Amino acid sequence: MSYVIYPLHFETAVHFGQPGRGGRLDEACMEYPADALFGALCAELAVAGEEESLVRLAEEVERGDLRLSDLLPWQSRKSDGAMTLFLPRPVLRVERKEREQREDYQTTCANATLRKKQKKLKYIRASRMQDYIRAMESGTPFED
Incomplete structure (x- = not known):
């Protein structure tokens, strides 16, 4: 199966x-679900x-x-126009391969802050997902 990425550029905000909240103006999100995208495409084609x-x-x-995915954030690098894709941070439990060794107090505090x-x-660069895992x-x- 081949995949095509279409970066969406909007002329206005x-x-x-x-989803499911009636599109309230006081709440917004960075992604748009695939089913809502499909519905919007169908509605626009019907109106047209x-x-x-x-x-x-x-x-x-x-x-x-044709399979649609959720719309997710992306960023274009100003220097060369390269596209950076972002994926939702996985919420899964991964069994650790190594046992934790005791750390000193300062290292424990620093690591706790980083964790x-x-x-x-909420999102991780797609190119860094393997590093995250x-x-x-x-x-x-x-x-x-």
Whole structure:
């Protein structure tokens, strides 16, 4: 299966409301679920009178020929335009490969602070995901 990434650029400000919360203006999020994207695409095609395109989109999704993912944040580097993709921080328990060795008090405090910062991370650069998983396996804090 081939994958295509479409970076979305908006000419004006956009607001992604929390799904299932009625799109309240006082709450926003950085991602947009795939089912909401599919619904929005269908609604726009219907409003534009594009019935053939709407049917084709629905059929391709139903057959599995087209799969949509959640919209996730990305960033373009100013120096060379390279794209940095972000993925949600995995919330999974990884069994550590090594047993923890006793640390001195200062190291324990420093690592505890880094772990608290790590828990607050909502997204991780896709290029650093393997580093994050290795850090979880070894019990060392992940620094992004």
